[in-house]
Amino acid sequence: MRIKNNLVGKKNQKFWQRAGRSFHNNWQLYVLLLPAIGFLFVFNYLPLYGVQIAFRDYKAAFGILGSKWVGFKHFVDFFNAYYFKRLLANTFLLNLYGLIISFPIPIVMAIFLNQIEHKKYKKFIQTTIYVPHFISTVVMAGILYLFLSPSNGIVNTLIVALGGDSLHFMIEPNWFRPLFIISDIWQHAGWNTILYIAALTGIDPGIYEAATIDGATKMQKIRHIDIPHLVPIVVMMLILSCGSLLVSNTDKALLMQTSGNMSKSDIIGVYVYQIGIGKAQFSYTTAIGLFINVINFVMIISVNWISKRLNQTGLF
Amino acid sequence: MRNFLGSGFRARKSIGDVTFDIINNIFWIIVLFIVLYPLWFVIIASFSDPDMVIQGKVLFWPKDFSWIGYEAVFDHKELIRSYGNSIFYTLTGTALSVAVTMMAAYALTQNFPGKKFVNFLFVFTMFFSGGLIPQFLMNKQLGLHDTILLMIIINCVSIWNLMISRTYIMMNVPKELYEAAIMDGASHFSYFFRTVLPLSGTIIAVLCVYYGVSRWNDYFTALVYITDRKKLPLQTVLREIIASLTTSTSTDAFFDAYADDIQGMVDARRKAAVAKYCAIVISTGPAVILYMFMQKYFVKGVMLGSLKG
Missing domain, CATH: 1.10.3720.10 (MetI-like)
Known part of the structure; x- marks a missing residue:
């Protein structure tokens, strides 16, 4: 039993080591991607969220979520x-x-x-x-x-x-x-x-x-x-x-x-x-x-x- | 010019080929004329006397050379201010776009967890968008409406340019350099700044032309988002000159605004006849000159992008 536990532990350790190393290598890549994704989020993905007003009767005073649903x-x-x-x-x-x-x-x-x-x-x-x-x-x-x-x-x-x-x-x-x-x-x-x-x-x-x-x-x-x-x-x-x-x-x-x-x-x-x-x-x-x-x-x-x-x- | 008619008549040139070369040359002379004449006409009209232009006497060369149109354009404060705005938007926006695009392009040449998802995020925007109105409302909610910031950051990343840049880096920066850098314990940052960027001159030049020209030429963004006239870019103001041409055929409301009296009005209209040509020259000049300077890198870089596309 003890030996087995030890093996599992080692496996886990290796996994976390590898994951850690991967992050250590990669976090800079994510930083490099961040500005591009940020701009896409603001100018492309937020409007996709806003597209729901096609199914609502949008009134600026109520905002997007407050406007009434009208379906098609x-x-x-x-x-x-x-x-x-x-x-x-x-x-x-x-x-x-x-x-x-x-x-x-x-x-x-x-x-x-x-x-x-x-x-x-x-x-x-x-x-x-x-x-x-x-x-x-x-x-x-x-x-x-x-x-x-x-x-x-x-x-x-x-x-x-x-x-x-x-x-x-x-x-x-x-x-x-x-x-x-x-x-x-x-x-x-x-x-x-x-x-x-x-x-x-x-x-x-x-x-x-x-x-x-x-x-x-x-x-x-x-x-x-x-x-x-x-x-x-x-x-x-x-x-x-x-x-x-x-x-x-x-x-x-x-x-x-x-x-x-x-x-x-x-x-x-x-x-x-x-x-x-x-x-x-x-x-x-x-x-x-x-x-x-x-x-x-x-x-x-x-x-x-x-x-x-x-x-x-x-x-x- | 020895070879102007085809290929210098080397040995064994069949009659068929000679005929072909003649037809081909005629074809290109006609095409070049069609391409260049309208541009040439705009230039000579801008340097001519307004009366000569109105009477249609300017055809191949400036008639009664004058600077009168350019004087009218440079006297037009709004036009000049918008020119300055456009220079500012183009320089800052292009610098930002190129930086953001190159960073993301490099990251996409490497392997990392979640790469497929990131790729999908980028490519999806090429094929589906919320449309003009949701974007307009969202920008309003974010407080970007009618701001200089919006003019700089909107359309910051073109996915097409991102793909070209990624392909360029993959093909032109040898993998061995990356392995060597890793052996030396370099990080992605230092590898990107010290190795990748210095090897990417061509694609950076191409990106500058693409982003720069599209920003310089954009009138629609400001039409939708900018209400403060002090922030308008050149093309949007130019559009008003053109709009004044559409509403009626004889008045030029745009330049009239700068006249104080009747005599001033007559003068202003006379000037306006050529001032429009001058406005075209000074607004198109920078884009064409930029293209001419970068042309060397350009054909190569564009070919590369299109081959992969």
Whole structure:
């Protein structure tokens, strides 16, 4: 008995020693993590606690916990609201058209850039096409307003000089989506080549050399080397982009919205901001936000699952 | 420039390849024009005489060179104050973000109990959030509403940047160094500060650009949280200039405010025609210049992040 007790005691001692050593080694790691976790707690996890006001009738005087439970009232209100379909359609279509039109452009750019042999010229192009990415959304919208101004914008000046009538671009609803998408392409298409350029740079130069010796032209190399190498990453990017078809680009839509183009520019994020912050309908807009965040969450998880199935690579 | 048309015509260049190179070069000349012309136009318009800009006579070169727009911008006290605010928010916020991100990134390269849980805490925030309104209400309850502190600490850690940094440290700081440091009895702190940080110059530069530019360019945070006009950052004030463009096509309420009389009003409007271009130049300049300086580190660091992503 005594011997056995002794053994157990030794085992215990070892465990605690190991645990102690582990803590001794690791407490500094926890300290290093602490600020990041602290900020996430305040700005991401506390709001998750606050999300319960979507199911309450929030009154500032009563606080979150003191406000009355109303269940799914705000959700039902939103589904029955006059704007419900319009908001959903505007958000979805803006993203869908944007995806269809802008998705192929960086791929084409990357393939063409990869065929430039002069190193400095290539570097110059690469540096230049990234620049618009660093312009703020406010300035981007400002450039649109200035260039497209009906009275003295350069675009309308040219249209008039060519014998046309000046157009009210920023007021006409049907111009909202094209302008939104074109300016997005101008700003980000160059930047979005990075991923594809990285994939193309990863191709073994030996393959190109072998192709050259066999007398392949550049077009043939693109068709038989570049494109097959790009397919997996293109498929992955396409699937993942589908996961964010209902995400609002609130910053930009808010800036481009005018009283004239409301019927197209009213998207969910803008609506939540205007009704929530502007008119203090906190519970209602929290419900809208929660509804859309849940959809986005389900979508991103599903597309990630699909991407993993197809490619063995996902976002996480 | 010998090789401008493709590849300097080395031996055995097929007709197909020559045609391809010509088309490719035309393609890039058009793309570069589309990318650069709007930027160039903003710059030349900002240095031109307002009347020339209004009449559409400025196309490729400044017409009747003048500083009048820049004078209007520098006379605008609110714009200048917000410029100072933005510099302050960007410098402090970026320094904090980079420090917090690098510390957490290093910790995530090591093994410790509870690592999986911590990873989950981070990644989850990428995919689900409470939304704008709960965040707004919580910050109000915490007393962060309308404070300078909020402008510095909000969006402090980007999970995406954290992942890039972690990958960078794993790939660029050799494991042997860690083992050697442990043998010498070094702690995580001393290893992090003496070994990891000095080897992470590239990723720190990339983080500075990412965090710096996104802070400098952010107008929405202040729109939601800041009510005291003295605390507004540059982009939010710029937005008001743009908003004044949307409400009507002919007035420029923003610059009108600084006129004393009718003559002053006419002058102010004339100036405003170019002052907007000047405001764009002085607000975009710092971000683009920062990118140009860091560009060397940048392509490398971003590639690395995207390869892993």
